[in-house]
Amino acid sequence: xxxxxxxxxxxxxETSKIAKAGMSTLELDEFxxxxxxxxxGIPAFKGFNGFKHTLCxxxxxxxxxxxxxxxxxxxxxxxxxxDGGVIYKGMYSDAARSIGIGKxxxxxxxxxxxxxxxxxxxxxxxxxGLHLNEIGKLIxxxxxxxxxxxxxxxxxxxxxxxxxxxxxxINYWDGNSGPTLKEGMCLAIEPIFAAGSGKMxxxxxxxxxxxxxxxxxxxxxxxxxxxxxxxxxxxx
Numbered sequence: 001x002x003x004x005x006x007x008x009x010x011x012x013x014e015t016s017k018i019a020k021a022g023m024s025t026l027e028l029d030e031f032x033x034x035x036x037x038x039x040x041g042i043p044a045f046k047g048f049n050g051f052k053h054t055l056c057x058x059x060x061x062x063x064x065x066x067x068x069x070x071x072x073x074x075x076x077x078x079x080x081x082x083d084g085g086v087i088y089k090g091m092y093s094d095a096a097r098s099i100g101i102g103k104x105x106x107x108x109x110x111x112x113x114x115x116x117x118x119x120x121x122x123x124x125x126x127x128x129g130l131h132l133n134e135i136g137k138l139i140x141x142x143x144x145x146x147x148x149x150x151x152x153x154x155x156x157x158x159x160x161x162x163x164x165x166x167x168x169x170i171n172y173w174d175g176n177s178g179p180t181l182k183e184g185m186c187l188a189i190e191p192i193f194a195a196g197s198g199k200m201x202x203x204x205x206x207x208x209x210x211x212x213x214x215x216x217x218x219x220x221x222x223x224x225x226x227x228x229x230x231x232x233x234x235x236x
Contacts, residue, residue, distance in 0.1 A: 001160065001186060004088035005095070005223050005234035007041040012082055012097045012235075015055070021076045021102050025057040028082070029068035036086055044085030044092050044163055051207065056083040056096075058208075063151055063192060063200055063217040065207045076102030079111065081219045085163055092163050094188045095235035096221035107195055110146060111218040118142040118191040119220050126189075126224065126231040132167055132178030139191045140172040149198030151217065154209070156190045159223055181226050186234075190221035 015032050033054040036043050043054035051065075058066035058081040059074070066081075074080065083096035098112050118139045125138060140150055156169030167179055171191050196215025203210060211217050225232045 001091040001093060001223070001225070002234055004041060004086045004091050005093035007036060007039045007088060008084055008086040008093045008095050008223075009235045010039070011035050011084060011086070012095060015082055015084075016097055016099050019074065019080060019082070019099065019101060021074050021078075023074050024070050025059070025066070025068040025072045025074065026070045028057060029053050029055045032084060036084075041086040041088050044087045044094065048085075048163060054084060057081070058083070058217070058219065060216050061211045061214045063194065063209045063211060064154060064219055065209055067205055067207055074101050077104055077108075078102075079104060079108040079216050079218065081217075083219065083221065090161060092159050092161070093223045093235055094159055094163060094221060095223055096190060096219050098218045098220050108216055111148065111193075111195055111216055114143060114146045114148060115191050115193070115218045115220040119189060119222065122189055122191070123222065123224060123231055123233060126181065126187075126226060127229060128181055128183045128226060130181045132181060133170065133173060133176055135189065136170040137173040143171075143191065143193045148193045148195055150191075150193045151198050151200055153200065154190075154192040154219075156188050156221070158186065159188045160186050183226055183228055185226045186223060187226070188221055188223050190219055192219040193217065
């Protein structure tokens with residue numbers, strides 16, 4: 001899993017570097033697939049539930065699962081989320097990065113900054129003995145303090161021999177403490193929220209989830225391993 005995650009982290013880093021105005025999202029997807037395969041990995045998303053691409057690429061009001069397209073051209077001022085997964089020797093990793101294309105406005109800058117702050121604040125508290133839903137409670141507090149809203153239907157998850165395993169990691173407090181974290185568990189932690197209402201709908205392609213009010217959304221994610229005293233971020 002460590003090796004799988006290293007391939008993925010480097011893929012996201014290199015894909016983020018080349019993403020610029022004038023590029024199609026399909027170009028980024030093709031670059032990422034070549035990079036993953038050249039480093040001995042297999043794209044985890046390709047073929048997953050019929051998905052045909054290596055990356056989910058969400059732009060602005062798209063929250064998650066954006067389909068890479070030849071005619072979808074990035075523009076200056078776009079907020080882009082690059083979400084990917086890798087399989088290496090049967091083990092999975094999953095991570096996402098949100099970046100600005102060119103010069104982005106103040107709201108999108110705050111969305112990205114808040115997303116990383118929420119993610120790394122959550123990772124700071126993770127350790128054996130913590131109740132799972134304390135993660136979501138902290139993420140919600142940070143996100144709502146900035147005036148943004150959690151997209152409650154979208155969650156993090158356990159990960160290992162499959163892309164999505166139990167437990168489900170919600171990004172808000174639902175009044176239940178959830179299971180107790182144990183050393184050796186691996187989780188994909190992913191704050192997902194919007195500048196607007198946090199309500200979503202699915203486009204006719206059957207994949208792309210967008211905000212109902214057209215407001216910008218953000219998602220950042222790391223695969224982590226719970227250690228004796230805290231957690232190890234695998235996808236860095």
